[in-house]
Every structure is written in structure tokens, then in C-alpha cells.
Amino acid sequence: MKSSRRLGLVMIAPAAIMIVLFFLLPVILTAVFSMTNMSTATGISGGVYQIAPNSLIILKSAMPDIAAELAEPRYAIDEAGLKAVEGLGLAHGIAAELRAKHAGEVFPTRREAERMIKDLAERPSTRDVKQISEQFNRSAVNTRFDSKEELFSALDTLGLNLTLEQKEAVAEATYTGWTWTTDNFSRIATSPDMARVLLNTALYVALVLTLFNVGYALLLAIWTHYMPPAPASIFRGIWLLPRITPVVIYVMLWKWLAWDTGFISVLMGKFGYPPKNYLLDTAYNAWFFVVLINGFIGASMGMLVFSSAMKAIPKSQFYASEVDGASRWQQIRYIILPQMRWPILFVTCYQTLSLLASFNETLLATNGGPGNATEVWALAAYHTALRNYAGNLEYGLGAAMALVLVVIGVTLSLLYLRVFNYRTLVAKPLIED
Amino acid sequence: MTILPTLKSLTVAAAILASTSALAFAKDVTITVWAGGTGPNDVYRLDAIDIAAQQLERQAALKGEELKIKVEKKAYSGWDDFKQALTLAAEAKTAPNIVASGHEDIAPWSQAGLIVPIEDYVDLDAWPLNGIYENLLQIASYNGAVYGIPQDAESRPMFFWKPHMKAIGYSDADLDALPQNVQDGKYTMKNLLEDAKKMQDKGVVQPGYGFYPRPSNGPDYWQFYTSFGGTMEEGGKLVFDKAAMQRTYQFFADAVKAGVTKKNHIGMPGDQWWKEVATGKAGIWDGGTWHYARLVNQEGLKDFFGNVIFTLIPAGEGGKANTLTHPLVYLLTAGHDKEETDIAAQLITIASEPRINALHAVKSAHLGISEAESEVDFYSADRWTREATERLLPHANAMPNNSDFGKYWNIMWKNLEASWTGAKTVDAAIGDAESELKGTLGDKIVIR
Numbered sequence: 001m002k003s004s005r006r007l008g009l010v011m012i013a014p015a016a017i018m019i020v021l022f023f024l025l026p027v028i029l030t031a032v033f034s035m036t037n038m039s040t041a042t043g044i045s046g047g048v049y050q051i052a053p054n055s056l057i058i059l060k061s062a063m064p065d066i067a068a069e070l071a072e073p074r075y076a077i078d079e080a081g082l083k084a085v086e087g088l089g090l091a092h093g094i095a096a097e098l099r100a101k102h103a104g105e106v107f108p109t110r111r112e113a114e115r116m117i118k119d120l121a122e123r124p125s126t127r128d129v130k131q132i133s134e135q136f137n138r139s140a141v142n143t144r145f146d147s148k149e150e151l152f153s154a155l156d157t158l159g160l161n162l163t164l165e166q167k168e169a170v171a172e173a174t175y176t177g178w179t180w181t182t183d184n185f186s187r188i189a190t191s192p193d194m195a196r197v198l199l200n201t202a203l204y205v206a207l208v209l210t211l212f213n214v215g216y217a218l219l220l221a222i223w224t225h226y227m228p229p230a231p232a233s234i235f236r237g238i239w240l241l242p243r244i245t246p247v248v249i250y251v252m253l254w255k256w257l258a259w260d261t262g263f264i265s266v267l268m269g270k271f272g273y274p275p276k277n278y279l280l281d282t283a284y285n286a287w288f289f290v291v292l293i294n295g296f297i298g299a300s301m302g303m304l305v306f307s308s309a310m311k312a313i314p315k316s317q318f319y320a321s322e323v324d325g326a327s328r329w330q331q332i333r334y335i336i337l338p339q340m341r342w343p344i345l346f347v348t349c350y351q352t353l354s355l356l357a358s359f360n361e362t363l364l365a366t367n368g369g370p371g372n373a374t375e376v377w378a379l380a381a382y383h384t385a386l387r388n389y390a391g392n393l394e395y396g397l398g399a400a401m402a403l404v405l406v407v408i409g410v411t412l413s414l415l416y417l418r419v420f421n422y423r424t425l426v427a428k429p430l431i432e433d
Numbered sequence: 434m435t436i437l438p439t440l441k442s443l444t445v446a447a448a449i450l451a452s453t454s455a456l457a458f459a460k461d462v463t464i465t466v467w468a469g470g471t472g473p474n475d476v477y478r479l480d481a482i483d484i485a486a487q488q489l490e491r492q493a494a495l496k497g498e499e500l501k502i503k504v505e506k507k508a509y510s511g512w513d514d515f516k517q518a519l520t521l522a523a524e525a526k527t528a529p530n531i532v533a534s535g536h537e538d539i540a541p542w543s544q545a546g547l548i549v550p551i552e553d554y555v556d557l558d559a560w561p562l563n564g565i566y567e568n569l570l571q572i573a574s575y576n577g578a579v580y581g582i583p584q585d586a587e588s589r590p591m592f593f594w595k596p597h598m599k600a601i602g603y604s605d606a607d608l609d610a611l612p613q614n615v616q617d618g619k620y621t622m623k624n625l626l627e628d629a630k631k632m633q634d635k636g637v638v639q640p641g642y643g644f645y646p647r648p649s650n651g652p653d654y655w656q657f658y659t660s661f662g663g664t665m666e667e668g669g670k671l672v673f674d675k676a677a678m679q680r681t682y683q684f685f686a687d688a689v690k691a692g693v694t695k696k697n698h699i700g701m702p703g704d705q706w707w708k709e710v711a712t713g714k715a716g717i718w719d720g721g722t723w724h725y726a727r728l729v730n731q732e733g734l735k736d737f738f739g740n741v742i743f744t745l746i747p748a749g750e751g752g753k754a755n756t757l758t759h760p761l762v763y764l765l766t767a768g769h770d771k772e773e774t775d776i777a778a779q780l781i782t783i784a785s786e787p788r789i790n791a792l793h794a795v796k797s798a799h800l801g802i803s804e805a806e807s808e809v810d811f812y813s814a815d816r817w818t819r820e821a822t823e824r825l826l827p828h829a830n831a832m833p834n835n836s837d838f839g840k841y842w843n844i845m846w847k848n849l850e851a852s853w854t855g856a857k858t859v860d861a862a863i864g865d866a867e868s869e870l871k872g873t874l875g876d877k878i879v880i881r
Contacts, residue, residue, distance in 0.1 A: 040520050041541035041836040048546065052576040054835070057669045058876075073577070109577075115558060126556040127775065142578055144546065176544045190872050192865040193847065261705055274639060280697040283856065369700040371854030372847060389650055389846075390832075390839030391516045391538040 027406055033399035034185075038178040040393045047177015048144040049151040051170070059173040069160060070170070073139040075113035077102045084135040093122045094132065110137070144176075184400035193372065194380075201377040204290065204362075205355045212295025213351040214344060217302025222332060224303070225310045236303060243300040251364040254293055255279065279365065283373035286366050290374050293361050298354075302347045309343040310336060345420040352416070353409050377405055459499040464777050465529035469515030470761070471508035474726040477793035478533050478584060478761070479506040485783035489776070502776065505529075523547040528766040530777040533584050535652075536762050539575045540836040548764045550578040554778035561786045564803040572831045573762045581762030582781050585790075585799035587722045588756040588825040589653050590743040591615070591625070597638060597716045598742070601631040608742050612824060615744040615754050622660060622684060622749040625717060629693035632716040643693030645715035646685075648701045650846050652759045652832055653719055657681045658845075659830055662751030666833035671841050671878040673870055675863060678845070680750055682852040682859045689853060696854055707732050719746065721759075722821045726798035738816065745828055758829035760802075787812075794818055800826060837877050844869050 038044060051070050059067040077098060085095045097120050107113035114133045117124065124132060137143075140158060145151040148171050155162055155170065162170065188194050220239060224232040242250055257263045258279035265275035279289050317335050326334070359379035362368065368375035368383070375383075385398020464486070468478040486502040493500035507529070509515035516538070522528045528547065542548045555562060557570075557579060565583060573581040598608055614620040629643025647653045655665060661684065663677030688694035695701075710718050711732035728734040734741075745754040763781040765774055784790070787806040794801045795815050800822050801807050813819050832838065844866050852862035870878055 039541070040547075041544045043545035043547075044524050050544075052544075054540075054576050054669055110552075111557065114556075118556075118558070126554075126559070129556070130553060142550070142576055176546070187872050191869050193869070255702070259702065259705070277695075277697045277701060280700050282697070283854075367700055369850065369854070370697050371699075371851040371856030373854070373856055386517055387513045388516070388839045388843060389512065389537075389652075390541070390842050391520070391534070392541040392836060392839035393517070393520060394840070 030399045030402050030406065033396055034403045035180055035182065036178045036396045036399075037181050037183060038394075038396040038399075040388075040391055040395075042176065042178035044178075044395065047175055048146055049148065049171055049174045050142060050144045050176050051140045051151075051174050052142055055174050055176075059170065062169065063166065066160065066162065066166065066170070070158075071141060073109055073137075073141045075107040075110060075133060075136045076138045077105045077107075077113075077136055078138075079103075081136040085132055088128075088131055088135070090124065090128055090132070091122045094120055094124060097121055098132075107136075178396065181396075184397045187397060188400060188404065196372070197375050197377055197380045200373070200375055201356070203287070204294075204374075204376050205352060207287075207291045208294045208298060208355055209348065209351055211291065213298040213302050213355070214348055216295065217299045217347065218306055218340070218344070220299060220303040221306030221310060222336065224307055225336075226328065236300075236307065239303055240300045242296040247297075247360055248364060250297070251293060251361055254289060254365060258289055280370045283370060286370060286374045290362050290366060293365055294355070294358070297361065298351060302351065305343050305347055306340065309340060313339055341420065345416060349413055349416045352412055356405055356409055356412075377401065381405065459501070461501045461503070462773060462776055463503045463505060464531065464773070464780060465505040465507070466531040466533070467507045467509065467515070467519060467529045468533035468761075469509045469512050469519075469535070471533075472510055472727075474723065474730060474797040475793070475799075476508075477789075477796055479504075479508060481784035481789050481793060482506070482531065482780050484789055485780040488783050489779055500776075502780070504780075520545075520547065523766055523768070526768050528768060530766060530769055530773060531781060532764050532766060533761050534764060536572045536581065536583075536760050537832050537834060537838060539573065539580045539762070539764070540834040541839065542764070543575055543580055544836050546767055548580060549767050549774065550580050551582055551763075551765050551778055551781065552579040554765065554775055555582075555782050561803065561805070562782060564787075564805045565785065566803060566826075568829075568831075569758075569760055569802055572758070572760055572834070575834045581764045582785050583760040583802045584763050584785075585793060585797070586758050586760045586802055586826065586829075587799045588758050588821065588829045589656055589719060589721050589746070590756060590821070590825055591717065591719050591746050592710070592724075593717050593742045593744070594713050594715065595740050595742055596713060597632050598628070600637045601628060601635055611742060612744040615747045616828070618748045618754060620744075621747050625747055626684075626688060626691060626693060629688070629716055630691055633693060638714065638716045640692050641695035641698070642709070642714055643716045644688050645706070645710060645718040646694065646698070647719060648698055648703065648706045650699075652757055653721075654681075654846065654849060655832055656719070656746045656755060656757045656830075657684060657749070659755045659757070660746050660752045661749035665838075666835060667879065669835075671833070671835055671837060671874065673841070673867065673878055673880045675867060675880065677751060678866065679859060679863050682849055682862055684749060685849065685853045686855075686859050689855070699850055699853065713740065722800060722817075722825070723798045725817045725821075726796070729798075743821070743824075745825065754828065756825050756829050758800075758826065758831050760831070837874055840873050841870065841878065844873065 053071050056067045056071050059070075082095055082099050082103065085098065098117075102116060105116075107116065110133055113136060114129050117129050117132050138158070140154045143154070145154060151171055151174070152167050155167060220236075224235050227235065255262065258277070259265070260275040260277045262278075264278050269275055278285055280286055313335065318331060321331050321335060357378050359376055359382060362374055362376060362379055363382070366374045368379050381398050381401035384394050384401060386393055388394070464482070466479055466482050468475070471478050483504050483506070486504050490500050490502060509518070512535075515534070519528065519532060519534070520542075523542075524547075532548075539548070543550075557563060562582065566586070569583040569586055570579060573579060573583050593608075593611070595608060603611075611620060626644065632638045633640055633643045658665070658677060658681045661677045661680035663674045663681065664672045666672060685694065689696045707727060709715050710720070711728045711734045725737060729737055745756050748754045763784070765777055765781075769777075785802065787801070787803060787809050788811070790802055791806050791809045791812040793799060794806065794812060795818060798817055800818060801812055806812055807819075807822055848857065848862035848866040851857040852859045857865065867880060870880065
């Protein structure tokens with residue numbers, strides 16, 4: 001018994017590993033990222049401490065003198081630097097000439113120091129000039145320190161005499177990496193556009209789900225149920241086409257239909273209407289097409305599930321009902337629909353979750369337009385985390401938005417299970433008790 | 434019989450010696466270069482590095498070194514894919530050695546440590562880098578360090594379709610004077626909308642085609658903000674000038690209200706827009722200097738100068754006529770061997786020489802990066818590059834290099850689009866932009 005249990009664990013191990021790696025970990029990582037201000041500028045793997053003039057702007061108001069001192073780049077031709085130059089193994093005359101002519105001089109910028117070095121009798125190559133100037137660098141501007149300790153010791157070397165508190169303030173102002181924060185969630189809660197996006201999402205899911213993924217799918221399944229087998233299969237095959245067509249081509253077909261150079265415009269042109277972009281003309285139009293585009297793809301899956309479930313209904317029930325004189329509507333009402341509860345639960349639940357997360361069709365068709373009218377939550381998360389004209393992708397905020405989606409998905413799933421009374425559906429058959 | 438094995442071993446020894454000594458001098462280096470926003474007219478963005486590699490190999494040969502440089506090139510036609518790919522590759526430590534991207538990327542990428550300052554590797558006082566326009570080098574700098582070498586310059590003018598302007602009463606002399614009138618502030622945004630309306634009322638263009646701006650997000654829209662008196666950055670801090678932004682939003686809302694710009698203009702397919710502006714379907718539109726290459730090479734507009742006149746973006750209320758330059762810069766990415774980066778830097782330096790850069794400028798209708806380039810006959814003989822350089826570049830602003838500018842830009846654009854399409858009133862859009870900017874950037878942005 002014990003060994004079989006162990007064997008069971010071994011057998012399930014690959015599946016467990018897969019679940020952890022590909023299902024659990026992404027959600028955990030999303031949750032972790034959502035609690036950070038991670039972006040392109042902060043990097044993903046962490047940051048360094050860099051006393052950059054721009055990062056000191058914040059410090060300027062709190063500690064103006066220190067900020068000014070820190071921002072000051074200095075190149076001093078001192079003995080330590082000259083010794084270091086001697087150690088570089090360059091032509092001997094370089095260090096000697098520097099000592100003789102320039103000892104004690106201070107240059108405000110590297111470029112000026114390098115100009116002096118380039119004027120030496122033994123003109124060093126560009127690479128050597130860079131090496132030499134670095135030996136005289138007596139400021140910490142733009143130097144990247146991997147740890148706080150390195151930064152602090154550099155501050156000490158500069159002779160700034162800062163208290164630990166001041167050092168910590170400098171460290172905080174000059175840190176380039178991401179930090180833990182809950183700001184993403186407060187941004188989501190306070191941004192005037194987020195509520196609108198949430199509303200868009202609810203509208204999108206509700207419309208596509210009820211009108212197409214469940215409603216129309218059920219209708220199609222019932223229609224094909226009463227058709228002779230051959231045309232029924234052809235009909236179902238045709239309805240599968242949107243699902244199996246590559247999404248880019250599928251959306252392009254819609255664009256050919258609805259854009260101002262498209263079919264509708266050409267057709268309406270015959271009646272004297274000027275061409276217009278029907279797809280993006282108004283928010284209503286955009287919604288109309290977004291729902292159709294997604295609905296036609298989504299309807300096929302429900303149709304397949306529902307029609308196979310209908311096939312599983314014993315034929316005898318239909319025969320008996322017909323003997324009793326039941327109409328088609330009565331068959332649907334009293335035989336088909338009651339036995340469709342589980343498939344409808346499955347399709348509703350599954351499609352809600354996939355609609356919540358789906359955005360590629362909308363991205364390709366309207367890209368959230370016009371005026372963000374069709375911006376749904378998943379698309380907004382994508383735009384935030386992976387698209388920014390100025391190259392600063394906001395991973396943290398995007399992750400927080402994705403996490404909101406996960407929470408909504410889980411909550412809705414639980415709600416569905418409750419509404420459809422899942423426990424009775426999976427109750428053990430009495431016969432086995 | 435005994436001499437043969439000795440001879441044999443001697444030969445082998447000589448061969449080994451020869452191969453090792455060759456190894457001591459021969460060096461094979463692969464330099465990868467990526468460029469964003471690169472279409473068929475922009476091939477020299479990458480090919481210039483190829484040309485530079487040949488030159489560097491010859492230089493090395495003269496010094497007795499056998500340097501072989503293999504240049505691996507990758508062009509991205511769009512920006513979104515490119516920026517995603519580059520940032521993710523850099524995070525995964527597989528970034529290319531050289532990348533040509535917009536200057537606005539310098540701030541976030543340098544803060545994240547994805548790029549290194551190019552001034553650590555090149556002599557900015559030596560030719561050709563010392564000839565690069567000072568303002569372009571400024572744009573390629575961040576935190577007081579030069580991070581990139583400008584690969585091109587450009588500006589974003591306003592274009593007018595001449596026959597339509599004539600149809601509403603402009604004479605040839607009026608049209609010739611138009612650029613100067615715009616520059617002097619005598620022809621303003623108000624006049625522009627009026628002319629667009631006249632064109633529609635006269636029936637020379639269809640409704641919605643009078644003013645036909647860029648149909649997607651882009652740096653162009655900051656020009657309108659400048660035009661209405663806006664400032665993007667001051668003293669290292671971003672600035673949101675509410676009144677100027679309100680006038681900017683209002684301008685587009687008014688254009689839609691007057692019917693000269695379509696409400697659903699944003700998001701239209703790029704190909705359609707290009708075709709329409711190239712065939713005179715639109716009256717007035719804004720675009721980049723490189724549009725010239727596309728209109729002439731791909732869209733079949735043969736007589737450009739006979740049909741089109743270009744000016745600065747006219748002044749709006751509270752602002753001045755302006756244009757925006759958005760140079761692409763060659764950047765060096767971090768995480769490579771120092772010697773390899775050094776070679777990459779030398780390649781960038783050579784590629785910036787006037788003659789080589791002029792190939793890109795003329796082929797793609799971008800503008801030159803140095804005074805010397807404008808003196809290259811090949812460049813100055815090209816009417817477009819010459820006129821655009823003289824007329825536009827002196828008035829060009831640039832977007833700030835600030836790691837938070839992207840966030841500001843997203844919020845600005847989102848609300849502009851909303852007020853344009855009528856999804857929000859202008860007041861609501863400004864209010865929303867303000868509260869979101871406050872929530873997002875806090876005291877990193879000055880709101881006034």
C-alpha cells in the first residue's frame with residue numbers, strides 16, 4: 001500500500017512539476033512583479049547606485065550643498081594619479097611630462113582633461129587617453145556602484161563627511177533599480193481611465209459571451225441537431241473556419257470589409273454615401289465589430305461542445321416525446337436544455353476566462369480605439385507592459401493589471417461553480433454507496 | 434632516409450609556428466547591429482556599419498594586424514517590436530553590439546545599464562565627431578555624458594498641397610512666401626484650419642481631408658503642444674503646461690468639429706494615408722522630412738516640388754512656429770567584451786563620416802548630422818535635403834531625454850485621442866491627464 005502510494009507520487013511528479021513551472025510560477029511572478037515599480041529604466045535584475053546629475057535633482061531640495069558637491073565632476077592631476085599612470089605600462093615620457101607640466105591642475109570635465117592629455121608630446125592613442133584620464137577622476141559622477149558599501153566608501157574617499165542618515169538618503173536618491181511598492185494598485189484605483197477600461201472589459205465579456213459564445217453556439221448546436229447528418233457536418237465545418245484561420249488574416253478580412261477602402265464603403269458608395277471607416281467610425285461601430293470578430297471565433301467551440309452533448313442524449317427520449325406529441329420547442333425546453341447544464345457551465349466558465357485574457361483580435365482590429373473606447377483590460381495591460389513609444393515599458397504596473405485579471409477570473413470561476421451547483425453535478429452516484 | 438623525418442618535423446614545426454604567429458595578429462570579430470523603424474529607404478543605417486568595417490579592416494592591415502569584422506545586421510520596420518526585442522535581449526545579456534534607436538531611449542536604457550556612454554570609447558574632439566552639430570550631440574547626451582552618436586537628423590514639417598491652395602486663392606507668390614509667413618508667425622494654426630475648411634467648401638477635397646495629420650501616435654504631436662506654448666522639460670523636470678495642452682487638445686477637437694479632420698482618423702491604415710497624401714486627396718498634413726523619400730520612391734509622386742510646399746508647424750495661440758527633430762542615435766550596449774565594444778565604437782565613428790552619412794541622408798531623405806556633410810556636393814546637390822536643412826533645422830526642438838518621459842507621453846496621447854474622438858470633453862481630458870500625471874509621476878513633473 002505504502003509503495004503504491006509512493007509510486008503514485010512518482011507518477012504524478014512530471015505533471016506536478018509542469019503545473020508549478022508553467023501555471024503556478026507565472027501567477028506568483030506576476031504577483032511579485034506587481035508589487036514593484038519595475039520598468040525598462042529600473043531593469044529587471046536589479047539596479048546599482050549611480051550619482052547621476054538627474055537623480056540628484058530630488059536630493060537637491062533636501063540637501064542642496066551635498067547634491068551640488070556630488071554633481072561636481074573633477075579631474076585632478078595629483079600624485080596618486082601620476083603613480084597610477086606610471087603603472088599602466090605606457091610610454092615613459094607621458095607620466096613624466098604630466099608631472100612636470102600639469103601636476104596640481106584640476107579640470108572640471110573629463111573632456112578638458114583629455115584635451116590636455118592629447119596635447120602631450122607623446123600623443124597617446126584614444127584608448128590610452130581614456131585610460132589615463134580615468135586615473136585622475138576624483139568625482140563619483142556617473143560611476144556605477146554595485147553595492148551600498150562601495151557607494152559609501154566612494155563618498156568617504158571624496159571627503160564629504162556625511163552622516164549615515166545622509167548617506168542613506170544619497171543611496172536612496174541614486175539607486176537605479178526597482179523597489180517594492182504598492183503604488184501600482186493605488187494608480188489602478190485612482191486613475192480615471194482604469195474604471196472605464198474595467199467597464200469596457202465587463203461589456204466586452206458579457207456581450208461576446210451571452211450573444212455568441214453561449215447563446216449563438218447553443219442555437220447553432222440545436223439547428224444542426226435537427227439537420228440531416230451530412231449538411232449538419234458541413235455547417236459545423238464552416239463555423240469552425242474563423243477559429244482555424246490565422247488571427248491576423250481573419251482580422252484583415254474584417255478590415256477589408258469595414259475600412260474606408262473596403263467592401264461596405266464601396267457598396268455604400270454606389271448609393272451616394274461617401275466612404276468612411278466603418279470599423280473605427282464611432283465607439284458603437286467599433287464595439288459592434290469587436291463583438292462580431294470575437295464572437296464568430298468563440299461561437300464554434302460552444303457549438304462543438306453543445307452538439308456532442310446533445311448527441312449523448314438518448315434518442316429514446318426524443319422518440320418518446322414525439323409519441324407524446326411534443327413540439328420541437330417543447331423538446332428543446334424539456335429535454336435538451338435541462339441536460340445542457342453541465343456543458344453550459346463549462347463553456348460559460350471557460351469562455352469567460354479566455355475572453356477576460358484575450359486581446360489579440362481587438363489589438364489587430366481597433367488597437368483599443370477610437371479614443372480608447374474598445375480598450376479592454378488585457379489589452380491595456382499589454383500596452384502598459386510591452387508598448388511604449390519612448391521605450392520605457394512599465395512591467396510592474398502591467399503585472400499589477402494582469403494580477404487584477406487573475407483575481408477577477410478566479411472570483412468569477414468560484415461564482416459560476418456556486419451558481420451552477422457544481423457539488424451536485426459531481427456528486428457520487430448513489431449506486432456506488 | 435634519415436633526413437626525411439627531420440624535414441617532416443621541421444615542416445610541421447614551421448606550420449605550427451606560422452599558424453600561431455598568424456593567430457597573434459589575426460582577429461575575427463562579429464559585430465551585431467540592430468536598427469528600429471528601418472524601411473527600404475533606410476538601409477544605410479545598417480549598411481554604413483558594413484562600409485565602416487571595410488575601412489577599419491584596411492586601417493588594421495596597415496598596422497600589420499589581420500582584422501576580420503563580420504557585421505550581422507537586423508532591421509526592424511516598426512518601433513514597438515524593436516524596443517521590446519532590444520530591452521528583453523539586453524536583459525537576457527544577448528543584446529547586439531550597436532543599436533540605432535531614437536534618442537529618447539537613452540534615459541531609460543542608460544539608467545537600467547543597458548547602454549554605455551560612447552564618450553568612453555571615442556575621441557569627440559577628432560574628426561568626424563567634432564564636426565557633428567552641437568545641438569545634436571546634446572540630444573544624444575544624458576547626465577552630462579555623451580551616450581550616442583547621432584545617426585541622422587530630421588524634422589517634421591507641415592505640408593500643403595499646392596494645387597488645392599491655388600484653388601482657394603493662393604497665387605504662386607503667396608505660396609512662395611508661405612514658409613516665411615509661417616516662420617514669422619503671420620500664418621497661424623487658425624489660418625490653417627480656415628484654409629482646410631475653404632478647400633472642403635470649394636469641393637477640392639472631400640470632407641475630413643482638409644487637415645490630414647499623422648494617423649498614429651508619434652513625436653509629431655509634441656510639436657503642436659510647443660506650437661501652443663507648451664514646454665516639455667525645464668531644469669531636468671518634466672513640465673505639463675495645462676493651458677498649452679488644453680489649447681492643443683482643443684485644436685484637434687475644433688478640427689473635428691469643423692469637419693476638416695475625421696473623428697476616426699487615428700488608427701487608419703498607414704498605407705491608405707500614404708496613398709492619399711501622395712495623390713492630393715488631402716489638403717494639409719504634417720509628417721517627417723523622410724516622407725519625401727517615401728512619397729517619391731514608393732508612392733509615385735513624381736513632381737514633389739510642383740505639388741507640395743512645406744513649412745514649419747505654424748504658431749498657435751501662445752506659442753511659436755517650430756519643428757521637432759528626432760535623431761536616431763547609434764548606441765553601444767553594455768555587457769560586451771571591452772575590445773569588441775571598442776571596435777563597435779570605431780565603426781560608428783567611421784560611419785559618421787560625411788560622405789558615408791550622406792548616403793543615408795539622401796537615400797532616406799533624412800537630414801545630415803554635420804556642417805561638413807551639408808558641404809558634400811552629393812548632399813547639397815539634392816534639393817530636398819538642402820532646403821529642408823536650411824529652412825527647418827535651425828528651428829528644431831527635441832523631446833527631452835528623461836526616463837519618465839514615456840509615462841508622460843502615454844498619458845498625454847491617451848487623452849489627446851479621447852478628446853479628438855469625442856470620448857471625453859477637452860476639459861475632462863485635461864483633468865484626467867492632470868490627475869493621472871500627479872498619481873504617476875508625483876513631484877517629478879511640474880504641473881502649471
